[in-house]
Amino acid sequence: MKRSEINAIMRSANEFIHQRGFYLPPFAYWSPADWASKGQEVREIVECHLGWDITDFGLGDFKRYGLFLFTIRNGSLENRRSMTGKQYAEKIMIVEVGQMTPMHFHWSKMEDIINRGGGRLMIQLYNATPDEVLDKARPVLLSVDGVSRSFNPGEVLELKPGESVSLPQRYYHQFWADGERVLVGEVSLVNDDFTDNRFLEPTGRFATIEEDVPPLYLLCNDYDRYYG
Numbered sequence: 749m750k751r752s753e754i755n756a757i758m759r760s761a762n763e764f765i766h767q768r769g770f771y772l773p774p775f776a777y778w779s780p781a782d783w784a785s786k787g788q789e790v791r792e793i794v795e796c797h798l799g800w801d802i803t804d805f806g807l808g809d810f811k812r813y814g815l816f817l818f819t820i821r822n823g824s825l826e827n828r829r830s831m832t833g834k835q836y837a838e839k840i841m842i843v844e845v846g847q848m849t850p851m852h853f854h855w856s857k858m859e860d861i862i863n864r865g866g867g868r869l870m871i872q873l874y875n876a877t878p879d880e881v882l883d884k885a886r887p888v889l890l891s892v893d894g895v896s897r898s899f900n901p902g903e904v905l906e907l908k909p910g911e912s913v914s915l916p917q918r919y920y921h922q923f924w925a926d927g928e929r930v931l932v933g934e935v936s937l938v939n940d941d942f943t944d945n946r947f948l949e950p951t952g953r954f955a956t957i958e959e960d961v962p963p964l965y966l967l968c969n970d971y972d973r974y975y976g
Contacts, residue, residue: 749810749955754802755964761816761842768865768931770840772818775799780963783974794975796822796834797941797968805850806952815849816842819968823938828856837939841932843869843925851882851922851948859936862912867927869907873899874920880946882920890914920948 765772775793778786793799801817804810818841823834837857843849845867853876863869873890875883888899891914899905905913906926912933915921941953954969966974 749802749804749808750958750960751963752961753810754955754957754967755961757802757810757816758800758964761818764842764929765840765931770864770931772840773820776818777965780966780974783966783971786975790975794971796824797939798822799968799971800965801941801954801968803953803955805947806954806956810955811844811847813848813850814844815847819939825938825940828938835938837934837936839934839936839939840864841934843923843930843932845925845927845929848924849922850951851920852951853918853920853946854944855917855946856944857937857939858914858916859934860912860914861907861923862933862935863907863909864931864933865909866930867925869923869930869932870926871905871907871913871921871923873903873905874901876918876920876946882948888919890916890919 762772775790776799796819798819798821801819802814803817804814807813817839820838820840821834822837827833827835851872851874861869861871873888875886875888877883882901884901886901888901888903890897890899892905893912907913945953963970
């Protein structure tokens with residue numbers, strides 16, 4: 749992805765988030781120069797990979813395969829192991845109409861996916877087999893806003909604004925928006941995008957960036973280049 753495209757997505761996302769009555773934390777708007785002046789006081793942001801996260805999953809077509817995310821809070825795997833500190837994470841995401849987040853599950857993270865407003869969020873569901881392919885035989889049993897529901901393998905769950913679903917570990921899912929773009933919330937156990945994503949097909953988690961212009965704001969995977 750070109751940096752100019754990422755900057756444009758940030759501007760559009762920020763406007764949409766504000767329209768939905770949601771606001772990002774102050775560090776979202778630190779410039780690269782601001783980051784260069786920071787010290788140990790921001791280690792949590794860096795080490796827990798908080799902040800902007802825009803990806804085309806390495807497929808080079810953000811409109812068809814992509815996702816906007818902002819990680820607001822997150823703990824660490826050590827927190828999970830020791831049962832101390834933050835053992836949870838929260839993200840805000842924007843899903844565009846017809847824009848697919850590819851089929852995947854998480855080995856460690858359980859998550860709640862919430863439609864925070866806009867159109868309908870469409871989520872296709874499968875169990876995973878022991879060898880981590882799609883289970884096309886067993887029904888998918890999930891809690892949707894506290895109500896137990898059963899879905900046929902490959903069935904699509906439609907979440908309207910205000911609705912949510914709890915996705916345990918090893919439940920395959922892919923999602924897209926219908927009608928209009930959707931502001932999506934995610935509340936989960938500690939998030940680890942480096943080791944805890946199992947994509948059904950070979951997929952990159954982070955975009956490769958062509959630096960055609962300076963960054964507007966830093967992505968979470970930019971910190972090492974600007975934070976001293």
